Amino acid sequence: MLKVSNYFILKSMSIKKFHNAVFIIVCTFILSIYSACNNPDSIPATVTFTEHVAPILYNNCTICHRQGGNAHFALITYEDARKNAGSTAYVVKEKLMPPWPADPHYTEFAGQRILSDHDIKVIQKWYAEGAPEGPKDKLPALPKYPVGSLIGTPDMSIPVQPFFLKANSSDRFLLVKVPFELPSDTFACLLEFMPGYKNMVHHVNGDLVKYEFNKKTNVFADERVVDMVLDTASIVQAFKRLGLPNDDGTYPVLQKSVVNYLPGAMGQRYPEGIGGYFLPRKGVFLLNDLHYGFTSKDDILDSSYINIFFSKGPPKRPMQEFQMGTLSSFGNAPVLPDMIIYPNTVKPVYTRYKVPEDISILTVNPHMHLLGKSFKAYAVAPEGDTIKLISIPRWDFSWQYFYTFKKMVKIPKGSIIIAEGIYDNTKQNLNNPFSPPQLVHDNDGSMKATDEMFQFIVSYLPYQAGDENISLETH
Numbered sequence: 001m002l003k004v005s006n007y008f009i010l011k012s013m014s015i016k017k018f019h020n021a022v023f024i025i026v027c028t029f030i031l032s033i034y035s036a037c038n039n040p041d042s043i044p045a046t047v048t049f050t051e052h053v054a055p056i057l058y059n060n061c062t063i064c065h066r067q068g069g070n071a072h073f074a075l076i077t078y079e080d081a082r083k084n085a086g087s088t089a090y091v092v093k094e095k096l097m098p099p100w101p102a103d104p105h106y107t108e109f110a111g112q113r114i115l116s117d118h119d120i121k122v123i124q125k126w127y128a129e130g131a132p133e134g135p136k137d138k139l140p141a142l143p144k145y146p147v148g149s150l151i152g153t154p155d156m157s158i159p160v161q162p163f164f165l166k167a168n169s170s171d172r173f174l175l176v177k178v179p180f181e182l183p184s185d186t187f188a189c190l191l192e193f194m195p196g197y198k199n200m201v202h203h204v205n206g207d208l209v210k211y212e213f214n215k216k217t218n219v220f221a222d223e224r225v226v227d228m229v230l231d232t233a234s235i236v237q238a239f240k241r242l243g244l245p246n247d248d249g250t251y252p253v254l255q256k257s258v259v260n261y262l263p264g265a266m267g268q269r270y271p272e273g274i275g276g277y278f279l280p281r282k283g284v285f286l287l288n289d290l291h292y293g294f295t296s297k298d299d300i301l302d303s304s305y306i307n308i309f310f311s312k313g314p315p316k317r318p319m320q321e322f323q324m325g326t327l328s329s330f331g332n333a334p335v336l337p338d339m340i341i342y343p344n345t346v347k348p349v350y351t352r353y354k355v356p357e358d359i360s361i362l363t364v365n366p367h368m369h370l371l372g373k374s375f376k377a378y379a380v381a382p383e384g385d386t387i388k389l390i391s392i393p394r395w396d397f398s399w400q401y402f403y404t405f406k407k408m409v410k411i412p413k414g415s416i417i418i419a420e421g422i423y424d425n426t427k428q429n430l431n432n433p434f435s436p437p438q439l440v441h442d443n444d445g446s447m448k449a450t451d452e453m454f455q456f457i458v459s460y461l462p463y464q465a466g467d468e469n470i471s472l473e474t475h
């Protein structure tokens with residue numbers, strides 16, 4: 001069929017056109033042979049560790065897979081890689097590693113860690129051919145990582161009270177006070193939480209308590225660590241045990257979410273003048289839910305600390321934030337229809353929020369627990385355009401980043417931001433904490449992994465002309 005129709009097409013061409021067509025076909029053929037040999041995207045005939053695989057691992061994996069990283073084994077030397085070649089080939093093919101649950105075809109983010117299809121194929125071929133080492137002198141320089149910080153050299157580090165974990169205790173959620181006193185009021189562009197015992201610290205959500213100098217004599221007094229509690233009466237009690245109130249019993253200002261931690265998530269440094277924090281002379285970092293996982297070893301010592309990077313002056317454009325869903329800011333974006341997930345059901349929920357002014361979004365943080373199946377958020381502008389924010393097709397409880405856009409995303413006044421989540425409370429969900437499945441609900445904003453949350457946190461600035469051109473990558 002094809003040949004016949006080609007023949008008629010050719011026949012209807014003038015001879016000159018025919019020659020041109022042949023010329024083009026031949027050139028295309030030669031070009032494709034040429035590019036197969038020289039194109040860096042083509043897969044090498046022999047794939048070796050030193051020449052091809054190590055550069056991929058050093059760029060995408062060793063930030064976590066190294067001595068002192070947060071994964072439990074290294075992928076630095078040939079021996080490391082050879083031992084783990086099979087599982088490495090599997091996790092990259094399944095796109096489980098590097099952990100990056102957001103769909104890059106929906107939206108891209110600064111610092112995203114995703115292997116290209118080419119890199120995945122290189123690793124597959126290497127494993128299939130017996131994971132050869134290759135010439136030793138081709139090994140690239142071992143990657144260097146800063147000590148004590150993932151970002152750089154901090155101006156100051158404040159230790160968190162060391163904490164001993166007992167064997168076989170269940171997950172611990174702690175409220176931890178980290179007091180500080182500085183020579184004068186100052187400003188920080190970045191605050192970074194560094195876990196002491198990386199495999200055990202699951203996450204941290206830290207607030208900043210700001211004292212007026214004369215209202216608090218001693219920020220260092222009272223208890224440093226209490227168990228996390230949720231009902232209002234117990235919270236007030238816990239705050240008193242930690243000595244958070246001013247000397248006269250009134251409460252100082254508390255700024256939410258200034259220092260957050262999740263394994264693999266690096267603190268985000270925004271361009272000069274954007275974001276940043278006012279640090280009073282006397283203050284307390286209140287680590288809201290320092291979450292330690294289960295351990296079978298006794299008396300593990302965690303000595304975490306908080307790094308402070310000072311900035312030259314006050315933030316010109318301080319960051320603002322709203323929360324949608326569970327614990328939504330002012331309750332204006334509740335979870336709909338509700339957060340009651342019956343056993344053996346797959347339940348969709350959503351939340352919506354009408355943006356009252358033009359804003360520029362910098363960072364978004366989707367949050368669900370173990371029944372989460374997928375998450376999507378977008379805005380619908382008043383003219384009806386959809387502005388994509390984030391899609392997580394396969395929810396992964398372990399990797400809940402604060403995703404920073406490559407450039408700020410403008411959301412015009414009157415747009416509706418919509419976040420949609422799907423929960424899987426069936427036994428097909430391998431992360432289901434209950435077998436058989438049980439009724440799960442939000443339990444008044446409980447943060448226990450076995451209760452559920454549906455939350456979308458948005459960090460933004462009031463829009464200024466040109467915001468959408470400001471790069472947020474590597475500052």
Ligand code: HEC
Pocket residue numbers: 056057060061062063064065070071072075084087088091092097098099113115263264265398
């Ligand atoms: C952000 C940190 C991080 C990055 C980046 C990362 N990993 Fe991992 N990886 C982990 C952690 C943590 C675990 C342990 C996960 C667990 O136990 O659930 C892990 C587990 C693994 C496992 C073991 C899986 C298993 O179930 O036995 C392999 C293999 C692996 N990673 C390979 C890689 C490769 C290859 C890359 C780069 C292409 C990579 N990882 C990038 C943190 C990371």
